Amino acid sequence: MQCKNISGVILAGGANKRFNGNIKAKIVIDGATIISRIIGAISGIFDEIIIVTNTPKEFKEYKQFRIVSDVFEKVGPLGGIHAALKASSGEAVFVFAGDMPFLDGSIILKQIEYFGKNKSDILVPLIKENIEPLHGIYNLSVTGTLEEYLKADHNKAVREFFKLVNVGYIQFEDTEETRKAFTNINSPSDIVFY
Numbered sequence: 216m217q218c219k220n221i222s223g224v225i226l227a228g229g230a231n232k233r234f235n236g237n238i239k240a241k242i243v244i245d246g247a248t249i250i251s252r253i254i255g256a257i258s259g260i261f262d263e264i265i266i267v268t269n270t271p272k273e274f275k276e277y278k279q280f281r282i283v284s285d286v287f288e289k290v291g292p293l294g295g296i297h298a299a300l301k302a303s304s305g306e307a308v309f310v311f312a313g314d315m316p317f318l319d320g321s322i323i324l325k326q327i328e329y330f331g332k333n334k335s336d337i338l339v340p341l342i343k344e345n346i347e348p349l350h351g352i353y354n355l356s357v358t359g360t361l362e363e364y365l366k367a368d369h370n371k372a373v374r375e376f377f378k379l380v381n382v383g384y385i386q387f388e389d390t391e392e393t394r395k396a397f398t399n400i401n402s403p404s405d406i407v408f409y
Contacts (some may be wrong), residue, residue, distance in 0.1 A: 227255050307352050315399055339352075
């Protein structure tokens with residue numbers, strides 16, 4: 216299934232302090248970089264793939280995709296989401312953190328289907344009480360609100376921004392498969408488990 220009205224977005228920015236400044240998306244797990252694993256999981260789903268990074272030279276081998284940088288720098292993932300919304304040619308963006316090596320195509324497709332049937336500005340997965348804002352679908356309709364939010368002196372946490380818009384949740388069962396699909400590599404110690 217190719218999704219024509221939603222762009223697939225990889226947030227490959229981030230300070231990467233726990234990795235001594237090394238770019239997490241380029242960390243190799245089982246012989247493949249995280250970003251190449253993400254692209255492998257989503258390239259059959261999205262017509263348009265956007266990589267958001269403030270170090271575009273590090274991703275020059277991916278020039279077949281749109282590579283954009285934050286307009287609002289040093290504001291965390293919200294800056295990357297905003298850059299993706301501004302760059303997308305679709306009606307929404309499906310945002311993936313650049314440190315999620317085990318994305319699951321069937322979960323992504325379920326989320327897209329649910330988004331199409333349920334009207335919300337943003338759709339994020341929910342497992343038990345935990346949400347995954349960086350495995351979320353963001354409608355371009357939130358762009359103006361997000362821009363105003365980033366210009367003002369607000370807490371730049373994604374969850375704080377959620378309070379201003381209509382956020383929907385798709386419940387996934389708490390299984391080993393879903394936990395793996397939503398795994399983030401946050402520190403070098405996370406890699407030893409895979």
